[in-house]
Amino acid sequence: MSGAIRMTYREACRQAIREAVLADPRVFLMGEDVGRYGGCYAVTKGLSAELGEDRILDTPLSESAFVGAGIGAAMAGMRPIVEVMTCNFSLLALDQILNNAATIPHMSGGQFAVPIVLRMATGAGRQLAAQHSHSLEGWFAHIPGLRILAPATVADARFMLAPALADPNPVLIFEHVMLYNMEGEIPAGLAGVDIAHAAVRRPGRDVTLVTYGGSLFKTLAAAEALAAEGIEAEVIDLRVLRPLDTAAIMASVARTRRVVIVDEGWRSGSLSAEIAMRIVEEAFFELDAPIRRVCSREVPIPYAAHLEQAALPQPEAIAAAARGLVRPA
Amino acid sequence: MTAKVHLGRPEGLALLRDMLRIRRFEEACVALYQAEKIRGFLHLYDGEEAVSVGVMRALGPEDGIAATYREHGQAIARGIPMRPLMAEMLGKQEGCCRGRGGSMHIFDRATRFYGGNAIVGGGLPLALGVALADRMQGRKGVTACFFGEGAVDEGEFHETMNLASLWRLPVLFVCENNRYSMGTALERAEAETAIFRKAEGYRVSAEAVDGMDVVSVAVAARRAVERIRETGAPHFLECLTYRFRAHSMFDAQLYRNKEEVVAWRERDPIRRLRAWLEQAGYLHPDDMTRMEAEVDAEVADAIAFAEAGTLEPVENLERFVTMDEVPS
Amino acid sequence: MTAFRMPSLGADMEDGTLVEWKIRPGEKVHRGDIVAVVETAKGAIEIEIFHDGVVAELLVAPGTKVPVGAVLARLDGAATTTPAAMREAVVVAAPVRPTPVLPQPPAAREAPARRRVTPAARQRTAALGIDLGGLRGTGVDGAICLADLPSPAAAPATRRGGFDPAAMRRAIAAAMGRSKREIPHYYLSQTVDMTGPLARIEALNRDRAPPDRLLPAALILHAVARAVAETPELNGFWEDGAFRQGDGVHVGWAVALRGGGLVAPAIRDADRLSPEALMAALRDIVARARGGGLRSSELTDATITVTSVGDRGAESVLPIIYPPQVAILGIGRIVERPWVVEGNVVPRRVAALTLAGDHRASDGHRGGLLLARIESKLQEAEVP
Secondary structure, three states: OOEEEOOOHHHHHHHHHHHHHHHHOOOEEEEOOOOOOOOOOOOOOHHHHHHOOEEEEEEEHHHHHHHHHHHHHHHHHEEEEEEEEEEOHHHHHHHHHHHHHHOHHHHHHOOOOOEEEOEEEEEEOOOOOOOOOOOOOHHHHOOOEEEEEEOOOOOHHOOOHHHHHHHOOOOOEEEHHHHHOOEEOOOOOOOOOOOOOEEEEEOOEEEEEOOOOOHHHHHHHHHHHHOOOOEEEEEEEEEEEEEOOHHHHHHHHHHHEEEEEEEEEEOOOOOOHHHHHHHHHHHHOOOOOEEEEEEEEEOOOOOOHHHHHHOOOOHHHHHHHHHHHHHOO | OOOOOOOHEEEEEEEEHHHHHHHHHHHHHHHHHHHOOOOOOOOOOOOOHHHHHHHHHHHOOEEEOOOOOHHHOOOHHHHHHHHHHHHOOOOOOOOOOOOOOOOOOEEEEEOOOOOOOOOOOHHHHHHHHHHHHHHHHHOOOOOOEEEEEEHHOOHHHHHHHHHHHHHOOOOEEEEEEEOOOOOOOOOOOOOOOOOOOHHHOOOOOEEEEEEHHHHHHHHHHHHHHHHHHOOOOOOEEEEOOOOOOOOOOOOOOOOHHHHHHHHHHHHOHHHHHHHHHHHHHOOOOOHHHHHHHHHHHHHHHHHHHHHHOOOOOOOOOOEEEEEEOOOO | OOOEEEOOOOOOOEEEEEEEOOOOOOOEEOOOOOOEEEEEEEEEEEOOOOEEEEEEEOOOOOOEEEEOOOEEEEEEEEOOOOOHHHHHHHHOOOOOOOOOOOOOOOOOOOOOOOOEHHHHHHHHHHHHHHOOOOEEEEEEHHHHHHHHHHHHOOOOOOOOOOOOOHHHHHHHHOOOOHHHHHHOOEEEEEEEOOHHHHHHEEEHHOOOHHHHOHHOOOOOHHHHHHHHHHHHOOOOOOOOOOOOOOOOOOOOOOOOOOOOOOOOOOOOOOOOOOHHHHHHHHHHHEEEEEEHHOOHHHHHHHEEEEOOOOOHHHOOOOOOOOOOEEEEEEOOOOEEEEEOOOOOOEEEEEEEEEEEEEEEOOOOOHHHHHHHHHHHHOOOOOOO
């Protein structure tokens, strides 16, 4: 492991922002409490002092106005990074994201691009209850014109921002709240990642587990447990939720012929439903078992710890779903 | 007409011509709409011409515009040629947005026209961003942001006013108060009907002008733009105006009576400026005939161009959903 | 004369009721005048006119409901300030509304109570011709999955246990049912004088031992395969709404099985084989079809099928195309018939060649060309 660098996911996000602002005078960050407070999840701590208040802009609690301002600034030559504290608050800016950012390039006949990056926290696990814990990335993945990223590893947190800023289209980055404290290694010599492909995080021949974001490590834990029983699960980290890397999913399904999709979003009308349907459309004859899903229970995420955990996908449930496909009772 | 203003013949004729160009362009649009060549919604600017013509006179090429869905007037006054405008109305690929935007979504990169916006209030935050980008990149531009009085009921208006003032962004907010948000009268929607007072609550300097008088608008706008360039701070201009026609095309106008419309038509900004110019000896009878003929010819040329236009091949349907590069 | 029509005031307006005329015949109207009031779903709306002119006649009485585009009045065109293009625009035909497409009756369902088979297992059994009867499912919900099938390495061992006539019947039912549901067949027939070809075969066979002798089928197949090679439009598949040409002339030869049913294994590149080689191939596939041991590829490779009724069959056959192929040839029994040759009625041995073609992929003209080519090749004296 010589040369590998160990850091937290939070630190990786911070370094990515710092590097981007230093590298390009058109890049700036704005959002609620990103400056003096240092960010709700402390991602931007110290950046305002180092980079200046004209590059790290604190905004009032006006999601629609500052997201819209980011869109306007992107149309007029800047490369804004806009932080929305959590994806739950992004609903206050949904008009700007959907009706402006996602439509203007097409609606203007290609006269204007909207090269904005929107970062937001997503997911449950911190007992923040129903208005701070939802996973809404699947909603945004419904919208043509947007690119949706879900960095799960420290390396992706560190390196996805630069290609997102280089993308001429609006890019939304969903950072799972349970990952900020996670430590991980950036392999020696790694200097960048793509934002187009899924990654096989663990190879296996018996069943494919498709997941992303905060569920990746639960899914890897499930794969470990399955391995102890002699079941080799392949774990696919989607990384990019729109456009989906369907080729990677289909290639894995062709190898294993069995699929479990793990998604912290609710099951009904979800990203997991979309992935399952694409497998049915594109790889139906490869399937040797029904497709299974492990999603959040269909409740507003509750406060009490035991209820919250019961509502979320867990390694045991993921392993059970996979086991049921490989070794049906 | 305020006597204090010194308005010369060339300036007066130019204002008259622009208002007439908007009026005649839109009359042609109505006929094309009823003949089913223009479809969707069509919100006419008829009666409100003085607002955009007056404001655009104060702007230069370095300035930006965020417009509404009633933006044909704003687009013509800004100087977007009629040909690509009319082709867009007809959904042709020669249209300024290649037929993807239509009546409510006119964009024009060349004139920094950041779009008609069909979400009431949706263009206000965009204007903030354009102004922010100009300031960050050291450009001296002022962004003119048009919206109707209905937009002030949206949260985006208040968020935008506050942020513009807080960050001292060079935005000229132009409220086209035509007294009806669709069919809801001002008095039935607003606790405070003097709209400009809402801006004062955010410490944005604000005033109301007679939006049926192009000279008043032009004078106020010029003063406001000069001031914004000097201070960098936003300004709010409420233009009291009226639309003579329906909200959109399919509207029985059950919400207002005819006498009211007739009374406002008496204040038609075109008729008013024409009378003043004649009185001042600036407009001779053959000036008007010639101007009308020229404008009609321009409109006819735009229609012919649009009718001869071609349809974007369906294979290109998904083009521009995502961009391969940022246009420069 | 200009038509004044019921205007369209919105995409959701289909018609309107004329409430009142504001003009009378003979009256002068100017662009912008309100000429009528129309009641719509959204209330009464005043309608303005975009021409100058004189009202010639009013065609619709108040109280009448008319569709958008209907002519309400005619104007004598006096001076107009309307640009030419706009005049044209106003005189627009009433919108043509497409005839609604009636829903198709539901397709006949196949036999109920299907066994559960995973998609992958079903795909493999179809490709290998494996019979599902007797297999035990160990997959999810008892479905037959890949693990329950013989290993793919064991192919071409296609027959396990005995031949299952019921399963064969179901397969034929499915294929023929699909063919008749989906394929618009056209049929052509041509009766061919076989006297010359048969005489040549008899001459050839004179010095041969019985196992080496040619049958007329080999000669006909020889002619058919080369004629098909010259008519590629009939050699291939209809897939996903388009024709895909076969990668060679692989003729499926229909073989009736003794227990009932039939298969049509392919003779690959039949157009490049001699009559002797074709004869050997025919003997081989018939033996293997009836004894078991066809390779799966032989059952799926055919690009066109030939069905020959043999010497005890009917005089002619009107065959059904085996999808996704686009043509099938039928060869009737060779019969002796009075025939006109150079003005004289003489006895001749003749056979009816028939062709069923998929009209989505080709037209009868092409089909007729194929039959003509077969006949011409049969009559070629130098072959074999």
